[in-house]
Amino acid sequence: MKLLIVSRFDRSARAISTIVNYVRAGRALGHxxxxxxDPLADLPDVPTSRxxxxxxxxxFVVYETPDFPDLPYLAHLLDGVPRERRIVVDxxxxxxxxxxxxxxxxxxxxxxxxxxxxxxxxxDSVAKTVLQPTLTPRRPPARGFLFHAFDPSAVQHxxxxxxxxxxxxxxxSSERSRYGLxxxxxxxxxxxxxxxxxxxxxxxxxxxxxxxxxxxxxxxRPDWAAELGIDGIDTDTALxxxxxxxxxxxxxxxxxxxxxxxxxxxxxxxxxxxxxxxIVTNRTFETFCSDAIPxxxxxxxxxxSIYGPAARPLAVGDDVAAHVEAIQRCPEVYWDAVLKTRAHxxxxxxxxxxxxxxxxxxxx
Amino acid sequence: xxxxxxMDQRVDRGSIQSMSNYVRAGRETGHxxAxxxxxxxxxPTIRFSRDVGAFDYVVFLVESWRHWMxxxxxxxxxxxxxxxxxxxxxxxxxxNPIVSAAGYDRNYQWEQHRAEWFAHYRTVTDRIFQxxxxxxxxxxxxxxxxxxxxxxxxxxxxxxxxxYDMLCVGHNWWRWRQISRELLPAIxxxxxxxxxxxxxxxxxxxxxxxxxxxxxxxxxxxxxxWLRRLRIEVRPAVSYTEVVPVMSTGHINIMTQRPxxxxxxxxxxxxxxxxxxxxxxxxxxxxxHAELVxxxxxxxxxxEGDAIAEKxxxxxxxxxxxxxxxxxxxxxxxxxxxxxxxxxxxxxxLQQSPTLEAETAFA
Numbered sequence: 001m002k003l004l005i006v007s008r009f010d011r012s013a014r015a016i017s018t019i020v021n022y023v024r025a026g027r028a029l030g031h032x033x034x035x036x037x038d039p040l041a042d043l044p045d046v047p048t049s050r051x052x053x054x055x056x057x058x059x060f061v062v063y064e065t066p067d068f069p070d071l072p073y074l075a076h077l078l079d080g081v082p083r084e085r086r087i088v089v090d091x092x093x094x095x096x097x098x099x100x101x102x103x104x105x106x107x108x109x110x111x112x113x114x115x116x117x118x119x120x121x122x123x124d125s126v127a128k129t130v131l132q133p134t135l136t137p138r139r140p141p142a143r144g145f146l147f148h149a150f151d152p153s154a155v156q157h158x159x160x161x162x163x164x165x166x167x168x169x170x171x172x173s174s175e176r177s178r179y180g181l182x183x184x185x186x187x188x189x190x191x192x193x194x195x196x197x198x199x200x201x202x203x204x205x206x207x208x209x210x211x212x213x214x215x216x217x218x219x220x221r222p223d224w225a226a227e228l229g230i231d232g233i234d235t236d237t238a239l240x241x242x243x244x245x246x247x248x249x250x251x252x253x254x255x256x257x258x259x260x261x262x263x264x265x266x267x268x269x270x271x272x273x274x275x276x277x278x279i280v281t282n283r284t285f286e287t288f289c290s291d292a293i294p295x296x297x298x299x300x301x302x303x304x305s306i307y308g309p310a311a312r313p314l315a316v317g318d319d320v321a322a323h324v325e326a327i328q329r330c331p332e333v334y335w336d337a338v339l340k341t342r343a344h345x346x347x348x349x350x351x352x353x354x355x356x357x358x359x360x361x362x363x364x
Numbered sequence: 365x366x367x368x369x370x371m372d373q374r375v376d377r378g379s380i381q382s383m384s385n386y387v388r389a390g391r392e393t394g395h396x397x398a399x400x401x402x403x404x405x406x407x408p409t410i411r412f413s414r415d416v417g418a419f420d421y422v423v424f425l426v427e428s429w430r431h432w433m434x435x436x437x438x439x440x441x442x443x444x445x446x447x448x449x450x451x452x453x454x455x456x457x458x459x460n461p462i463v464s465a466a467g468y469d470r471n472y473q474w475e476q477h478r479a480e481w482f483a484h485y486r487t488v489t490d491r492i493f494q495x496x497x498x499x500x501x502x503x504x505x506x507x508x509x510x511x512x513x514x515x516x517x518x519x520x521x522x523x524x525x526x527x528y529d530m531l532c533v534g535h536n537w538w539r540w541r542q543i544s545r546e547l548l549p550a551i552x553x554x555x556x557x558x559x560x561x562x563x564x565x566x567x568x569x570x571x572x573x574x575x576x577x578x579x580x581x582x583x584x585x586x587x588x589x590w591l592r593r594l595r596i597e598v599r600p601a602v603s604y605t606e607v608v609p610v611m612s613t614g615h616i617n618i619m620t621q622r623p624x625x626x627x628x629x630x631x632x633x634x635x636x637x638x639x640x641x642x643x644x645x646x647x648x649x650x651x652x653h654a655e656l657v658x659x660x661x662x663x664x665x666x667x668e669g670d671a672i673a674e675k676x677x678x679x680x681x682x683x684x685x686x687x688x689x690x691x692x693x694x695x696x697x698x699x700x701x702x703x704x705x706x707x708x709x710x711x712x713x714l715q716q717s718p719t720l721e722a723e724t725a726f727a
């Protein structure tokens with residue numbers, strides 16, 4: 001299969017890590033996967049092309065409208081590959097009726113100037129096939145395709161067994177374990193959950209260790225959000241200061257796993273809309289590559305269906321402090337869950353599996 | 365003819381008033397005109413349609429932004445309407461070389477951006493129209509586009525009470541230099557002899573979030589302290605349906621134009637809708653241009669140079685004389701610039717041969 005991926009290849013946001021993994025997994029399986037772009041100097045092993053006609057399929061990976069290229073590139077793509085061979089991966093549930101969950105939404109005209117129906121019309125015009133990274137797509141003919149996946153070769157520290165992992169985790173020097181907890185991701189529709197997490201950890205902050213939040217807008221509420229009345233992006237600098245939270249801006253996708261591996265715990269948070277739609281993200285899988293114990297702040301059915309039953313102990317219940325302290329007392333139990341979940345992800349959710357699923361979908 | 369407009373419609377800015385007029389004037393002249401989209405209570409006077417294929421022509425009304433011509437909209441239009449049935453009204457003169465007005469306002473900052481716009485336009489269409497008497501760029505046709513609606517005129521008997529001596533209804537988008545160098549000093553000189561003054565529109569007292577990020581911070585220069593000192597009330601923008609009634613609450617209305625538009629002699633909705641209001645319009649454009657658009661009487665309504673303060677007082681002190689001038693302009697507008705005329709001109713322009721050669725196979 002020759003697959004051309006079209007998106008905005010921001011190095012520190014959205015699906016860049018997943019996309020680069022498609023290139024590599026595709027190569028291993030004998031497919032040719034390239035990015036619709038001019039050559040990328042910082043990613044010399046990633047093929048690029050501006051010639052859509054030489055590909056079997058064009059896959060648009062869409063979060064926002066700028067993920068589509070501008071004219072005349074868009075016209076060249078539409079010219080070069082018929083609609084039947086064009087795919088949209090709808091990463092944020094746009095191809096649904098308008099949904100509002102807490103402060104989150106899948107359509108908001110004042111944000112992007114498009115009404116809900118335009119997302120449906122637009123995707124239908126661009127591609128015959130719309131795929132959503134969920135096991136439970138709601139609006140036909142959208143089909144479920146998780147898109148994101150787990151890369152076993154990216155695991156920072158593979159361990160033979162839980163005892164070894166727990167010993168290493170407990171015995172880490174402060175240099176190797178700079179943080180008690182680290183989260184890498186942008187502050188978009190995450191604050192309500194992050195606030196709950198931080199407040200929950202507050203009583204044990206001294207025993208937990210330093211906390212780091214890495215990404216965009218953890219340190220301020222952007223003026224435009226206030227001007228537009230967007231509540232899904234917020235922060236509380238007083239709370240962050242009180243807890244001594246270290247804030248850092250975006251880091252490139254290639255540094256995420258090493259950075260998170262400097263922490264003992266790493267929360268997995270999905271925005272409210274994604275929890276509602278069962279949408280997964282790159283971080284759903286990537287967090288399990290780090291050398292931190294994931295704190296799964298996801299709906300139980302998502303944990304069960306994506307990670308398998310072995311991940312149940314990693315689910316954060318109502319009392320996050322008690323959960324963290326339980327892990328600190330008996331890390332081996334939880335590392336056992338991590339290693340078994342990694343095995344499940346390797347077996348069921350690897351990039352090779354995704355490529356095979358995609359190939360089967362397109363052949364069908 | 366069936367014409368579907370596509371634009372970035374905003375309830376309180378841009379060319380939305382003209383859309384309303386095209387829909388109505390089209391109905392009166394036997395043409396079916398609609399705006400792309402779904403019925404929307406914010407736009408009660410506009411007929412919407414999503415049935416792209418049912419129209420003979422699709423006309424994109426493009427101002428200073430084009431991100432709304434997104435992949436959610438364009439592929440469907442491309443698929444259903446071939447290139448030779450698509451046209452662009454280039455309302456802000458973007459299809460020009462880089463034009464810098466007074467080293468301040470410009471259509472592009474970088475040549476690369478200009479090239480991208482040109483490529484974009486040429487992919488969309490082979491017909492580009494500009495609302496100016498004399499387009500500069502080869503391949504562009506003049507289409508004045510904006511017009512006057514005599515039925516919209518508010519007569520003194522039905523006019524709202526006058527709450528202001530002077531109003532300026534519009535947004536502070538590249539206006540500040542002209543306002544701060546010409547209008548405010550004039551107001552300052554005679555402020556004690558003028559009653560209530562208001563600027564109604566966006567960004568007169570604050571710079572919008574994200575302006576610096578977009579590189580357009582200089583478009584929003586302002587001095588709220590000065591405005592306060594001059595007792596100039598700042599009020600938010602109003603819906604297009606309220607613009608003419610709100611203008612009618614002022615004895616005089618000041619029409620300003622961004623420097624780039626003055627340079628390119630581009631017309632806007634405001635040129636005409638201010639004459640629908642029950643007010644005395646004073647226009648901050650070159651007298652020659654005022655005469656070209658409004659007829660000989662228009663020259664008397666032009667505000668410029670050192671005489672602005674005196675003209676403001678004169679209009680307030682001798683309203684009957686100025687009302688005669690305004691009526692003379694309205695007579696000229698009815699003869700030359702009604703939306704009925706504009707619809708016929710648009711239909712004729714669409715029937716003419718293309719102005720640009722195709723540069724893409726896409727159709």
